[in-house]
Amino acid sequence: MKAWRDQGFAPVRLAVNVSARQFRQDNFQQVFDRALADFGLDHFCMEVELTESLLQTERAERVMEALRAAGITIAIDDFGVGFSSLSYLKRFPVDTLKIDRSFTHGIPAHADNAAICRAIVAMAHSLNLKVTGEGVETEEQLAFLRELNCDAVQGYLLSRPLPADEFAEQLTPQIRQAPRSLNSDRRV
Known part of the structure; x- marks a missing residue:
């Protein structure tokens, strides 16, 4: 993406699926930030895709708030097939x-x-x-x-x-x- 930007391409948003194992790591935000820095990517060009089942943890809200504060957008992937609760849409920064x-x-x-x-x-x-x-x-x-x-x-x-x-x-x-x-x- 950095190479495309350097070649004059307009910015695009890259969506990244995050697994339950990755999301539940205590240092998830730091690992994600380090990966972006290593590849020269800006937070604003990233979208993290989470499944509904990942929203059932207590720390999910904190991690999502930190991602959002960093400029990363958040998508709920496969909406409607997991443990759908409409209250998630009010509670979490989606x-x-x-x-x-x-x-x-x-x-x-x-x-x-x-x-x-x-x-x-x-x-x-x-x-x-x-x-x-x-x-x-x-x-x-x-x-x-x-x-x-x-x-x-x-x-x-x-x-x-x-x-x-x-x-x-x-x-x-x-x-x-x-x-x-x-x-x-x-x-x-």
């Missing part, structure tokens, strides 16, 4: 909900999944949270999530996971411009 692929599968034809996606997007937006639809594989899924005003999507329709060099080659000319603030909410 920025984004990532709708689990089990709900985006088959939309819009699968009425129950469509209703769940609609409800998650509406609820998240009413709480000033962003929403990412995971597992988007068809144009129909993409069109439906766009209609709901889903903030971002990810899935094989857009791209398979890529090594960094292939990803850089895929960046569009619009992204390869003078760096802009991430406040524009550009997400890849």
Whole structure:
């Protein structure tokens, strides 16, 4: 990411899945900060993805507050399939909900999944949270999530996971411009 920035690419936010084992380490914040420093990355370009099950620990709130204070955004990954408690959305400093692929599968034809996606997007937006639809594989899924005003999507329709060099080659000319603030909410 530092090399891309040095080449003039606009900033992108990198989402990192954090395992339960990593998150529960007493020195998680220090290890994370050290990794960012080692790679020359700024906190503001990072998003930490946590599953709902990680929110059931007492120290989760402290760790999340420290991450947020450092400028890192926080996403709840696979939202809706874990130990969902809406009280987490009030209690924890969350920025984004990532709708689990089990709900985006088959939309819009699968009425129950469509209703769940609609409800998650509406609820998240009413709480000033962003929403990412995971597992988007068809144009129909993409069109439906766009209609709901889903903030971002990810899935094989857009791209398979890529090594960094292939990803850089895929960046569009619009992204390869003078760096802009991430406040524009550009997400890849």
